[in-house]
Amino acid sequence: MFTLVLAVVFLILAIIFAMLGQGGGALYTPIQVFTGIPFHEAATTSLFLIMVVSVSSTLVYRKNKRVDAPLVIALESITATGAFLGGLSSVKFTGWQLSIGFAVFIAFAALFMILPINTDRTGKKRKTGFPYWQRQLGSEQYAVNLAVALPASLAAGLASGLLGIGGGLVKVPLMVLLLNIPMDIAIGSSALMVGITATTGFAGHVAIGHWNPKLALSLAVAVFIGAQIGARFSLKVNKKTLKKAFGYFLVVIAGIMVLKGSGVFPGG
Numbered sequence: 001m002f003t004l005v006l007a008v009v010f011l012i013l014a015i016i017f018a019m020l021g022q023g024g025g026a027l028y029t030p031i032q033v034f035t036g037i038p039f040h041e042a043a044t045t046s047l048f049l050i051m052v053v054s055v056s057s058t059l060v061y062r063k064n065k066r067v068d069a070p071l072v073i074a075l076e077s078i079t080a081t082g083a084f085l086g087g088l089s090s091v092k093f094t095g096w097q098l099s100i101g102f103a104v105f106i107a108f109a110a111l112f113m114i115l116p117i118n119t120d121r122t123g124k125k126r127k128t129g130f131p132y133w134q135r136q137l138g139s140e141q142y143a144v145n146l147a148v149a150l151p152a153s154l155a156a157g158l159a160s161g162l163l164g165i166g167g168g169l170v171k172v173p174l175m176v177l178l179l180n181i182p183m184d185i186a187i188g189s190s191a192l193m194v195g196i197t198a199t200t201g202f203a204g205h206v207a208i209g210h211w212n213p214k215l216a217l218s219l220a221v222a223v224f225i226g227a228q229i230g231a232r233f234s235l236k237v238n239k240k241t242l243k244k245a246f247g248y249f250l251v252v253i254a255g256i257m258v259l260k261g262s263g264v265f266p267g268g
Contacts, residue, residue, distance in 0.1 A: 003215065006035065010049065014074040014226025019234040020246050021172055021187030023050030023194035024223070027256070033054035037215075044205035045216045047198045049101045052220045054195020058188075065138035066188025066236055068181075074133075075171070076193050082157020083197070089158070105159070109173040110254065113247030132158035141180050149179050150209040169253060173244060183239045187246075191231070 008030065010024075017024040025046045032042035062065050128134065132143040156170040171193060175186035205211065234242065 001034070003218050006031075008217055010219050011128075011222040011226040012213060014049075014053050014056075014223035015233070016249075018191065018227035018230030019237075020130050020230075020249055021057070021061075021190035021194075021234075022169065022244075022249075023198055025050050025052055025198070027116040030256075040205070040208075040210040041212050041215075044202065044210040045212060045219065046214045047202035047205060049219055049223045049239075050198035051202060053223050053227040054191055054198065056224045057191040057231035058195065060228060060231035060235070061188030061191055064188075064234070066184050067192050068137050068185055069191050069192070071133075071135060071144065071181075072189050072192050072196075073256065075149060076196050078150050078153040079157035079171070079193070079197070080200070084157075086158040100258065103258045106250050106254040108246045109177070110192055110250035111169075112177050113173060113250060114244050135181075137185055140185060141222040142181055142185075144179050144181065152178055169250070173250070176243065183243045183246075184234070187234060187242070 010028065013024050013027055028046035028049055029039075029042050030047060033039050038222050039043075058067060062069075073208050096251075127145075131145055131147040133146055133149075135142050135144055152174050153171075156174055159170050172190050175181040175189070176183050237245070
């Protein structure tokens with residue numbers, strides 16, 4: 001009965017997270033810890049579930065031309081470097097400092113996602129030449145400024161490594177607000193990115209012996225189905241509505257980070 005209830009909760013969360021191109025680690029781990037599951041085991045299961053959500057939602061997004069794979073590879077390689085450096089630097093800060101600092105950053109990004117700031121590229125002249133990387137996916141054409149994208153991805157990785165969170169929370173606003181990438185492609189690409197990041201962390205935990213396959217595989221079925229539903233629903237939502245919804249989602253995450261830093265949530 002316990003696993004069934006947890007599976008229903010995680011199915012609902014997977015729908016929400018997949019719709020926004022996220023993995024779900026911000027809530028999967030604390031929920032498990034609250035139910036009495038040891039933290040390291042919960043973290044490992046959480047990473048596994050993020051991988052499942054990523055695979056499930058990416059299948060939908062890629063079929064509908066929402067995943068810019070070359071862009072994912074370029075940004076994710078830089079982010080991984082930043083995450084490594086962030087992990088090494090984390091000992092220099094307290095959990096409270098990191099959580100509050102990140103909450104402020106996320107709240108600031110949320111403001112720009114919620115406010116009616118025009119990110120529509122219709123009628124705008126596309127910039128060409130170095131350092132602009134010309135991209136086309138389906139009917140969408142856009143140019144990514146590598147001079148901004150690469151250092152920003154490094155910063156996103158640093159934040160991810162410092163705080164132990166999924167880089168998707170930072171990357172979607174980064175891609176939309178700084179790189180002018182269409183919202184639906186940013187979400188679809190993020191769905192793949194979070195899975196790549198989670199895989200490396202999961203491998204490390206399994207090597208140490210934190211793996212509970214029975215629980216993880218039971219919950220994986222629920223999140224796979226939830227991610228399929230969430231990704232398909234995301235395809236039908238208006239871009240401006242999706243952008244605003246993601247902004248409100250960031251506000252919730254900022255609140256969770258404050259609670260985590262204050263010790264209300266585990267891991268703070």
